[in-house]
Amino acid sequence: MTVESTAAARKPRRSSGTKRAGVKRTPQPKATEPQLVQLLTPEGERVQNDEYDGYVADITPETLRGLYRDMVLTRRFDAEATSLQRQGELGLWASLLGQEAAQIGSGRALNDDDYVFPTYREHGVAWCRGVDPTNLLGMFRGVNHGGWDPKTNNFHLYTIVIGSQTLHATGYAMGVAKDGADSAVIAYFGDGASSQGDVAEAFTFSAVYNAPVVFFCQNNQWAISEPTEKQMRVPLYQRAQGFGFPGVRVDGNDVLACLAVTRAALERARSGEGPMLVEAFTYRMGAHTTSDDPTKYRADEERAAWEAKDPILRLRAYLERESTADEAFFAALEEESEALGKRVREAVRAMPDPDHLAIFEHVYADGHALVDEERAQFAAYQASFADAGMGTGTGSGTGFEGSAEEGK
Amino acid sequence: MAVTKLPLAKAINESLRVALDTDPKVLIMGEDVGKLGGVFRVTDGLQKDFGEDRVIDTPLAESGIVGTAIGLALRGYRPVVEIQFDGFVFPAYDQIVTQLAKMHARALGKIKMPVVVRIPYGGGIGAVEHHSESPEALFAHVAGLKIVSPSTSADAYWMMQQAIQSDDPVIFFEPKRRYWDKSEVDTEAIPGPLHKARVTRTGTDLTLAAYGPMVKVCLEAADAAAEEGKSVEVLDLRSVSPIDFDTIQTSVEKTRRLVVVHEAPVFFGSGAEIAARITERSFYHLEAPVLRVGGFHAPYPPARLEEEYLPGLDRVLDAVDRSLAY
Ligand SMILES: Cc1ncc(C[n+]2csc(CCOP(=O)(O)OP(=O)(O)O)c2C)c(N)n1
Numbered sequence: 001m002t003v004e005s006t007a008a009a010r011k012p013r014r015s016s017g018t019k020r021a022g023v024k025r026t027p028q029p030k031a032t033e034p035q036l037v038q039l040l041t042p043e044g045e046r047v048q049n050d051e052y053d054g055y056v057a058d059i060t061p062e063t064l065r066g067l068y069r070d071m072v073l074t075r076r077f078d079a080e081a082t083s084l085q086r087q088g089e090l091g092l093w094a095s096l097l098g099q100e101a102a103q104i105g106s107g108r109a110l111n112d113d114d115y116v117f118p119t120y121r122e123h124g125v126a127w128c129r130g131v132d133p134t135n136l137l138g139m140f141r142g143v144n145h146g147g148w149d150p151k152t153n154n155f156h157l158y159t160i161v162i163g164s165q166t167l168h169a170t171g172y173a174m175g176v177a178k179d180g181a182d183s184a185v186i187a188y189f190g191d192g193a194s195s196q197g198d199v200a201e202a203f204t205f206s207a208v209y210n211a212p213v214v215f216f217c218q219n220n221q222w223a224i225s226e227p228t229e230k231q232m233r234v235p236l237y238q239r240a241q242g243f244g245f246p247g248v249r250v251d252g253n254d255v256l257a258c259l260a261v262t263r264a265a266l267e268r269a270r271s272g273e274g275p276m277l278v279e280a281f282t283y284r285m286g287a288h289t290t291s292d293d294p295t296k297y298r299a300d301e302e303r304a305a306w307e308a309k310d311p312i313l314r315l316r317a318y319l320e321r322e323s324t325a326d327e328a329f330f331a332a333l334e335e336e337s338e339a340l341g342k343r344v345r346e347a348v349r350a351m352p353d354p355d356h357l358a359i360f361e362h363v364y365a366d367g368h369a370l371v372d373e374e375r376a377q378f379a380a381y382q383a384s385f386a387d388a389g390m391g392t393g394t395g396s397g398t399g400f401e402g403s404a405e406e407g408k
Numbered sequence: 409m410a411v412t413k414l415p416l417a418k419a420i421n422e423s424l425r426v427a428l429d430t431d432p433k434v435l436i437m438g439e440d441v442g443k444l445g446g447v448f449r450v451t452d453g454l455q456k457d458f459g460e461d462r463v464i465d466t467p468l469a470e471s472g473i474v475g476t477a478i479g480l481a482l483r484g485y486r487p488v489v490e491i492q493f494d495g496f497v498f499p500a501y502d503q504i505v506t507q508l509a510k511m512h513a514r515a516l517g518k519i520k521m522p523v524v525v526r527i528p529y530g531g532g533i534g535a536v537e538h539h540s541e542s543p544e545a546l547f548a549h550v551a552g553l554k555i556v557s558p559s560t561s562a563d564a565y566w567m568m569q570q571a572i573q574s575d576d577p578v579i580f581f582e583p584k585r586r587y588w589d590k591s592e593v594d595t596e597a598i599p600g601p602l603h604k605a606r607v608t609r610t611g612t613d614l615t616l617a618a619y620g621p622m623v624k625v626c627l628e629a630a631d632a633a634a635e636e637g638k639s640v641e642v643l644d645l646r647s648v649s650p651i652d653f654d655t656i657q658t659s660v661e662k663t664r665r666l667v668v669v670h671e672a673p674v675f676f677g678s679g680a681e682i683a684a685r686i687t688e689r690s691f692y693h694l695e696a697p698v699l700r701v702g703g704f705h706a707p708y709p710p711a712r713l714e715e716e717y718l719p720g721l722d723r724v725l726d727a728v729d730r731s732l733a734y
Contacts, residue, residue, distance in 0.1 A: 091534045091711050120536075142711025145537050160538050161496060162468055195467035197499060223468050225444035231467050297443040356716040359709045370675060374704045378716075381726065 034235050036281055037261050038251040042309045044317025055260035055267075061324045067108060067255050068319060069333055071100040071312050074124040076337040077133045080344045081123075081140070085290045089348050090140045094121045098253075098285030101311030102218050104128060105258025106186065106280070109266055113154065113183040115176075117169040120158045121218075122188050129155040133340075134347035143354050163189055163196030166215060170202045173211035173269070184269040185213045186262075192223020194239070195231045203243040203275070212269035214262065215240075215277045218252060220284035225297040237279035245275045252282025253311040283309070356382060410595045417450050417587035419561035420526075422595070423568035424451065424488065428458045434572060435480065436463040437473055438490030438526075447492055448528055448587055470500035477523045478508055486522045488572060494529040495538025501546075508577045509552030520575040524568075529557075530621045530671050531718050532585035534711040541708050542672035547579050548649040548681075555649040556602060557581040557620035561591040563646060566599035574602070581648075583621035605652035607659065611641035614665040614731055617656055617682060619645040622669045622719065629724040640728065648678055656682065657689050664695040665731045669719055674702040696734035699727045 037052055078096050085093040096103060099121070107128025110116065118125055126136055131153050138147035139158065146157040159165040169187030176183055193199055194217060206213050219236055221228055228236075240247030250261040258280055265276040283306040287294050319325040360375040414422065427434045436451055436458075442465040445452030455463035466473050470491060477487035491497045497504075504525065511521050531540035547553050554576050558564040564582070571578040600606075608623065609630050616626040623644045630640035641659050645651060660666045666686055668679035679700035686698055701719045709717050 092536055139536060139710065142534060142536070142713075144710050145707070160536060161498075192468035195469040195472070197469060197471050223439075224447070225440045225442070226465050226468070230465050291447070293444075296445070353712045354710070356713060359704060359706050359713055359717055363706045368705070370705045374706075378704070381723070385722075 034237070034249055036249050036251040037257050038254050039256040039260060040251075040254045040314055040318055042253070042314055044314050044319075044321055046318065049257075049260075052257065052260040052264065055263045056256055059256070059259075061322075064315070064319060065325050065329060067104055067259070068312070068315050068325070069336075070104040070108065070124070070127060071255065071315065072333055072337060073340055074100050074104065074127050075312060076341055077127070077344060078123055080341045081137060082286070082290065084137075084345065084348050085140070090137060090290075091142045092140050092289055092291060094140075094289045095284075095286040096121050096123050098283045098306065098311070099218055099220055099280075100124055101255035101315075102216075102252040102258050102280035102282045105255040106188075106216050106262040106278070109259050109262035110186065111183065111266075113181070114266065115154045115156070115169075115172055115183065115185045117156045117165040117172070117185070117187040118158055119162075119165065119188050119190065119193070120160050121190075122158070125188065126153075126155055129153040131155050134344055134351075137344070137348055138351065141348060141351055143351055163193040163198040163202075165189070166193075166199050166202035167205070169213050169215075170206045170209075170211050170275075173206065173213035173275075174209050176212055177210065177272075182270050183212070184266045185211075186216050186266070187213060188216050188218065190223060191217060191219040191221070191228050191236060192226065192231055193217075194236055203240070203245075203277075206275035207244040210272070210274040212272070213275045214265040214269055215275065216262065217277065217279045218282055219279050220252075220282050222284055222288065222294075222298070224288045224292060225294075227298075235279070237277055240275075240277035245277065247277035247279065249279045249281055252280030253306075253309045253314060255311055255315055282311075411592055412595070413590050414561045414565075414593050415588050415590050416558070416561045416564045416583070417448055419565040419593050420450050420568055420582065421452055421454070422593075423565045424454060425457070426595075427488070427569060427572045428454065428462055431486065431572075433484060433486045434462070435485050435487045436490070437466050437477060437487055438464075439466060439468055439473075439492050441465060441490050446490060448584065450526075450528075450582070450587075451490065470496055470498075471503050474500040474503040474508060474523075474525065477525075478503065478511065478521065481521050481523050482519065486524075486572060488524040488526060491525060491527045493535075493539045494527055494541040494543055497525075497527055497543065500525075504547070504553070504577075504579070505550050509550045511552075512576070513552060521577045522572070522575050523577045524571045524574075524580050525577070526580045526582060528584040528587070529581045530583050530585060531708060531714045532621065534714070536711070537708075540711075540714065542581075542670065542703070544579075544581055544648050544670075545672055545677045548678060552577065553649060554578045554603070554647070555581065556647045557583060558646065559583065559586065559618075559620055559623035559644050561589075562593045562597070563644075565593045565595065566597070567602055567646070570599065570602040581620060585621055586624065589624070603647035603650050603652060605646055605655035606644045607641065607655070608644045609640070609642040611639040611663065613639045613663055614667065614728055615641045615643060615656070615659040615663045616667050616669060616724065616728070617643040617645055617659075618669040619648060621671060625719065625721060625724060626669055629721050629728065632721060632725060633728055638728065638732065651678070651682065651685075653682075653685050653689065656686055660686055660690050661693045664693055665734075666694070666698045667701060667724070667727045667731055668698065669701045669724055669727075670703075671718055672703055673705055674700045675705045677702055696731045699731050701727045 081093045103124030107125040135148040138144040150156045166187045173185040237247035237249040441451040442455040618626045626642045633640045683698035
């Protein structure tokens with residue numbers, strides 16, 4: 001088989017000076033890695049940061065233990081969901097393993113009246129918002145497309161189409177500003193998503209309308225199999241500058257730094273200074289989703305290097321160093337984790353399949369004649385099997401327990 | 409003869425390999441198509457053998473993927489782009505509909521747009537939202553695009569070659585739930601025309617017309633109907649734009665009954681177009697109205713309901729019975 005490079009086969013038509021087709025262009029060297037905002041080293045040592053220390057000055061030993069608890073329980077929930085997928089209870093799972101600090105740090109920076117627009121991986125943020133974790137599992141089990149009322153917790157439904165929600169967040173924030181409210185909006189997205197046109201448009205709109213929105217990008221280094229080099233040439237947070245608002249890169253495995261930086265960005269937004277981009281530099285320790293096979297594209301050593309920066313171990317080291325938590329605390333938390341795992345397991349197994357007529361529910365708010373007609377036809381068709389004593393074979397549930405009604 | 413039994417996905421892979429090998433202008437582009445070989449492994453091994461210049465992992469931006477493919481085509485390349493899943497084509501819909509489809513006409517035929525947009529489509533794999541849709545009608549409504557969907561490995565292999573050789577943009581809908589189905593491919597055969605329908609099974613009482621993932625269901629329905637003494641003819645349309653109405657007409661004028669089956673919603677779907685045209689062409693031959701079986705006017709449901717939503721054997725047979733009852 002010939003592996004011919006078309007570029008190489010073509011003759012240059014212009015003389016030197018211009019870049020010629022056929023000349024292999026060397027990729028530009030990567031911009032030197034910028035400084036991360038970091039308050040806790042990977043060894044769990046507190047480092048001073050003049051700009052951001054003030055934002056966590058109020059943190060008590062109790063809040064620190066709370067952050068630790070949030071991360072541990074979120075990880076436990078995530079691990080349970082992963083194994084439930086393996087057991088066939090869930091169709092798919094998108095694990096947040098490794099991203100706990102980014103999510104808990106930013107999630108705990110929010111006020112109740114702030115509004116969150118997540119992707120499909122923000123289980124830790126959902127936890128901070130008080131969304132029952134079992135509600136997150138319905139869409140992964142395949143019984144609904146959401147499963148919670150976004151307004152109850154100011155936590156929007158998961159968005160699967162990459163980047164779409166950054167525009168929703170911007171629009172919501174424009175509404176907040178119009179209303180004269182002093183709350184803020186936060187939009188989560190990934191490094192891969194930053195390549196989408198929607199994200200660029202969200203940056204444009206938010207800047208032009210000075211919308212109170214924080215763009216929180218979790219740069220977990222990968223978009224399925226594509227490393228960040230396939231998405232960008234300059235560090236992501238620097239992109240904000242070109243749109244006219246500030247960007248900052250924070251150590252995404254440092255929960256304290258994530259808390260401080262997000263608080264600062266939210267405060268800015270609330271006080272009318274407009275959008276800000278936070279890039280949480282972190283790592284996806286697991287597969288992209290349970291359908292993915294990372295051994296096809298990334299080296300084990302890379303994960304090992306990031307394991308040394310594990311967000312949970314880091315905070316634990318700090319808690320132990322400062323004698324902020326004792327054995328009893330860790331033991332009680334372990335028990336609480338087990339209980340959470342058990343509750344999640346049981347809730348998922350008990351989750352009924354939706355009734356087959358749920359297909360026709362909530363298609364329109366005001367109804368639609370065609371939907372009514374199709375529902376009636378389908379009901380009659382299903383009933384014909386029951387009359388014939390054959391059963392329908394599917395649709396075991398009788399009510400709408402598993403549908404989007406749940407949790408409202 | 410070089411006949412091998414291949415899964416449909418592998419047949420496409422082999423076809424892309426041949427295209428890359430024979431024409432240096434052919435490029436593969438998309439998200440994760442390189443090292444990973446695509447999320448369905450359709451491009452598995454191609455980057456390894458043809459390099460990153462020919463098999464290009466793109467940024468995560470569908471409008472960018474199709475928009476740059478248009479530019480590459482203007483420059484003489486023949487890009488074959490992969491959209492990861494049906495529901496993610498919409499960021500690129502603007503480029504496909506407003507640019508790709510119209511470029512040739514706007515340039516009064518002076519430029520050609522040999523771009524293939526591959527879209528794994530349809531349901532039945534238990535996926536989450538946006539991973540199971542059948543948006544072919546949304547594209548068929550747009551002049552300037554050609555739309556095909558193979559149902560067998562041989563068609564997947566040959567139709568892909570033909571789509572790449574076409575100077576028109578082709579939206580290549582791959583029935584993802586058939587990716588793993590194996591059937592025979594003769595890599596030295598002389599393929600028939602890209603847009604011609606095939607009579608897959610002959611019969612005398614009724615015609616079932618389908619394409620892509622539903623052909624298999626229709627063949628099973630025809631088998632089941634045969635057990636009840638009904639002789640059902642099955643057409644594999646293969647192409648949604650253009651549609652080979654002549655083959656449908658010939659079949660219908662023999663059987664006098666037609667049921668069109670597709671996964672996409674029935675409302676404003678390709679079945680509606682077929683029903684209308686065949687009614688015009690063969691009004692006096694029909695013993696029953698043309699019936700349609702397909703999805704509902706509802707969002708594609710969560711996975712646990714997709715068996716209800718997708719036309720299965722029973723719903724096809726129900727339509728067969730209804731047609732024969734006229
Ligand atoms: C518009 C669109 N294109 C493609 C996909 C398929 N897809 C799902 S997740 C993903 C990678 C996303 O990477 P990134 O934005 O970095 O977020 P991460 O999943 O790593 O958190 C892709 C390509 C999608 N969901 N939406």
